[in-house]
């Protein structure tokens with residue numbers, strides 16, 4: 001008898017969640033999606049994905065729920081978290097997930113989120129569960145409820161256990177999830193130490209996400225806006241992240257890696273194909289931005305380690321103010 005298909009809960013059915021849902025369904029998984037603002041549309045008509053990689057497709061999760069508590073009696077192989085990362089939120093992410101993880105030590109938690117130090121609170125709350133930390137390269141945006149635009153071929157999910165020295169059974173889960181993403185038509189790599197990949201991604205996100213959110217520019221347009229100052233700012237932020245990674249003992253976050261990343265932005269500037277980062281999309285949609293996961297956590301580590309980070313401090317203060325302006329505006333509208 002063949003094994004039943006993996007049973008997956010998708011928590012955070014937005015831009016990335018919507019793309020990963022497609023891949024997991026293609027891989028033969030059973031996927032329950034927790035949908036919030038897009039519940040009615042997804043329940044009625046499913047997701048519409050317009051993409052270079054997968055074409056124009058419409059699909060439905062196996063089941064759609066409005067609230068995670070509706071699944072408290074279910075047992076999942078994987079809980080895939082694709083919400084934005086807001087450390088210190090109330091309720092915390094572990095509290096949000098508790099209904100499907102309480103007394104289920106075998107359910108693997110997959111965190112598909114930007115930022116650094118996002119795993120610790122989940123590991124403390126669920127010490128027995130395998131935890132996979134995932135680093136996403138997949139530029140996508142939900143432009144309206146259930147409608148996703150995904151305009152590049154790029155699709156890579158780098159993943160590894162948290163902590164990196166987790167038992168082999170946890171490591172096997174990383175391979176199993178990567179294989180599902182690949183079977184679903186994407187790219188995936190299992191890393192022995194995923195923190196190297198997470199911090200390497202931070203090079204891009206710490207620079208481009210707040211710059212995009214504050215200036216409403218793509219990376220390419222920003223580079224063209226004030227030569228050499230725009231480049232110097234983005235590069236200067238990357239250098240601060242490199243120094244911090246060095247002080248933290250994270251290997252492989254080097255100027256060579258940063259050069260490769262900024263070269264891609266330069267090429268996009270030259271070809272007029274600049275990329276809108278997710279934080280810019282958040283500003284456009286009046287959503288809170290991931291200031292703490294991407295910048296605040298880095299700054300606090302910098303303070304502890306005595307690393308001078310003047311550019312990061314400046315951009316953090318500006319992005320934090322941008323975030324509170326968005327939140328004030330949102331609460332005015334909903335009052």
Ligand SMILES: NC(=O)C1=CN([C@@H]2O[C@H](COP(=O)(O)OP(=O)(O)OC[C@H]3O[C@@H](n4cnc5c(N)ncnc54)[C@H](OP(=O)(O)O)[C@@H]3O)[C@@H](O)[C@H]2O)C=CC1
Nearest residue numbers: 012013014015016036037082083084113114136139140278
């Ligand atoms: N978009 C991109 O191109 C990329 C994003 N990333 C990272 O991936 C992660 C996910 O980002 P992205 O998909 O863009 O984010 P989105 O904002 O598009 O989607 C997040 C989804 O989570 C839902 N959600 C949030 N809180 C809850 C809750 N309590 N209960 C149920 N649903 C909830 C939101 O619902 P609602 O609509 O109701 O708020 C939304 O549908 C982030 O860490 C981001 O930085 C990384 C690479 C690229």
Ligand SMILES: CC(C)(CO)C(=O)C(=O)O
Nearest residue numbers: 136137138139277278279
């Ligand atoms: C760089 C990118 C687009 C990777 O997919 C990203 O991480 C973001 O927009 O936040």
